[in-house]
Amino acid sequence: MIPNIRRGRRVGGLLRYLYGPGRREEHVNPHLVAAWDGAGPLSALEPAAGHLGKWDFRALADVLEQPVRSGRNPPRQAVWHCSLRTHPSDRRLSDVQWGRIAAEVMAQAGLAPHGDEGAVRWVAVRHGADHIHIVVTLVRQDRRTEWARHDRWRVQAACRDLEERYGLHRVGRAATARRRPTAPELHKARRLQRSEADRDVLRRETRFAAAAANGAEEFFALLREDGLLVRPRMSSTRPGEVTGYSVAIDRPDPIWYGGGRLATDLTLPRLRARWQETTAAPSTGEQDDLIDRAIREVRAAGLEGGDACDLLFVAARHVPGKAKRRILLRAADALDRAARPRRSAPARTRADLRVLARLLHLTGQLGDDRNTAAVLELLLAFARLAEALADLKAAGRQLHQARDAREAARLLRTAAGPLSPGVTQPLTPGRDRRQDPAAADAPGRHP
Template sequence: MGLLRYLYGPGRHEEHRDPHVVAGFRSAPELEPGVRADGSRDLRRLDALLTQPLALLGERNYRQPVWHLPLRAAPEDPVMSDRQWARIAHEVMDRVGLAPDGDFGAVRWVAVRHAADHVHIVATLARQDGGRPDVWNDGYRVRDACRTVEQQHGLRRTAPADRTAARRPSRGEIEKAARHGRPLPSRTLLRRKVQTAAAGASSEAEFFRRLHDEGVLVRQRFSERTAGEMTGYAVALPDDLNGDGRPVWFGGGKLAADLTLPKLRRRWTGADGSVRALSPFCPLDGRHLSERTRRAVLRTAVRRAADESATTNEFLDRLRGEGLLVKLRYGQTVDGQITGYAVAFAAEHDGKEPNWYPGSRLADDLSLSRLRQRWASPVADPQVAVDHDELTPEERQALYDDAARAAAFATAQIRRHLVTNPHAAQDACWAASDALHVAARVTGNRHLHRAADAYDRAARAPYGRIPTPTPAGNALRTTARLLALTGTAKDRTVVSMVLLVANFISLLDTIAQLRSLQERHAQADAARRAAAHTREVRPAGSAPSPPPAGPNAQARLAMAAFPNAWAPLPQVAQSRSAPSASTGPVRSGRRRP
């Protein structure tokens, strides 16, 4: 009765006009509530008709026996008549399976229209023949029904229910954020933090460490069968509390389909369970980095290992654990005495001699003798990492330039797939989200944050599938790792992001074309919105970004070498849906219609 009162009432903001039944399990005139002498509606008869089948089920009733589905047309759609809305309501109930056409024992339902652009369908989850209807995964059937209706009536086409969209915050979460003066609901902010942590991490342990560093509360779930086996996690913000004063937790799957723990583990392990990456440094292919970047990355890795070690053997083990090759130098006077070391990227070890970097070449204080003096100092604490200003302004600029070339290489690879096989670039589309989130995090640019959030849907494969790694995707993950390394320095020297931003724009425009060829229009729109936000970025000293009519001069310059593979370059002057389930089918609790 409460839901019917709302539908026939004035609405929360006096927005309900002329509420009336347009369709139902009987003809609309038979179901229309009567009008009392004072002008109010007598809803008792309609309430009794709808709830009568519940008595047949008895204890087998659903705990929430009321099924509620709003259907709304898009603003640009024409205003439809009552007869058209009636046909839509019958089509939806037929395809969802609650009231198939010609099934006289189906559930009882009504469709109430109280505005020009939408109707509400209300049904009781009890069949008239005493059966209990199936509502498992009914949201997917509703989405398929809506897409059929859109095609039949020439309405705005909406996306399929393919789980490429992230979980949207509820109305209560949005209102709670507004009451507390937060710019974003907790669910949205946590998803951003989890995605950024996953993009910069190369292992499960590092992922959780990054979340802790961001001030996110983490609760891990362990198996009840296998001791010590972690099966999931949940995250919360310290200042987001419920009525009992406890944190409001969100599991990874409640944020997005690809943020569950098993899906995240696929980032770091292969299909056979082998470890894909042990550290943020081993996925980086040294052959594709400039000399300055190679030294900066290796110095960062060596310094991290030194900060966490107390002996020579522990230090060397940590270097190997970072995925680096290590070559030792032995003394000539004492057998087996280690007098020095050199490191190289493991990805360079393909039959040729890699480029080795002795510790003293990376930094004066990273020679083995200086490290031993430091470890021998009584004040040395291997558990406390020393805070270093690791990157010079020139090195930070080199990392940005290499990240920009990695993005350009990925764009070239995706463009090849535009003609040959548009579905082969899924890994690059997914990895582009990592690059955008990390770029937004390390630069703090609000337009890049908006671009990363807008792009979110364009990144995912349907149903949260994890794609097979590709060179283009690995290049974008390299972009994310390089940018993450620049964020570890204390000196936030302003660097030129002109080339990086231009290449991001070109990348997003290319992905939008790819998604259009795949006929994934919602994902194409997401990529276009992300590109529009990226065009708003104003790097220091740059001119305003051009309109989205075509690639700008910087983007054409970055792509001039295509289809050549990415390689070191010399220093040069280089919806409201229609009709759609706006909130999805809602079981309204144990209240009567």
């Protein structure tokens, strides 16, 4: 269930739109499905159809605005408007069900708690099969202003609970470390015919450099080798100490992104905490033995997929073949979205995986004739890890992360296909490279 909250000043204008034909004649049979406690029967509140079929909203708008006119300190934007929409795959809900959902959202948002006779006045309007609109005036009937603080977080939490209660599709935001591109960033990328937004390019390159480095200096050097601009941030209280960084693609008028704007675990303090566990790296040894060790570590990783992502990002950069490299970069990005938490880094218990990621980077290209079978087994080990993670996330109703994990497993088995014919489905023929979100073929070349 997707909520969308806005503020406004005019109740009449909002009601006129909700009961009107819509921008594309999409509004059908507008009617009330719920109202505040003590409002009386809905039929008495329903706007009357006037001359030539026009609605008369004056009575409903007047009764909603009465607390605002008599309020002690009414807000400048006294109208609170929330739309609630179900997923296209959900069943059609009845008016009674929508009315109960609206009342529950109002209660959990703190605007009209159950049993509070002095709460704000509100109505819920339905003019479509899959959504309703809740119209609220933000002054309580006891004349006190309801400021609706933290309303978005509370409504989101209410929707997650209602999805579970009514068996609806979970469409809440995925709990991953990824910071998605904003709408202006996506529009700019399409306008300039770039394959992906700058934020996505920078996050992928930064995550590879973080996995391959063992300290801030090497991290910044790897970013510069990939053709990125790097701007360390110096401490304002301790001269000479680097406390953060920003990166940008080398273009005219570059747009800079701090590590925290790319992903929550890419800030410099968190990267330093990770590097402290990987500085004592063992000797590289033979590449065959290195891949065998990587296979064992991935198999032993269980469902702690975050550290395995570091190894996969490095492996994706060093396998031969541009097509396979693109697929593996997409798989690494999908597994990263599925495995990493959004607000805090997981307890890192697989330091050996990060050590191996660094060693794979130091040894260079993978996949020569001597270790083809070992590389195949490594990719399949990653695929099995992704499939197990998908089952875990699906069992926990984390459907976005489960979907990303399944996509990672599919891409990994696809990449393993050319190494072992018949193992997986073939590459998708004729894919438009401009639509490939991981089309960076070589370091330093960005769309």
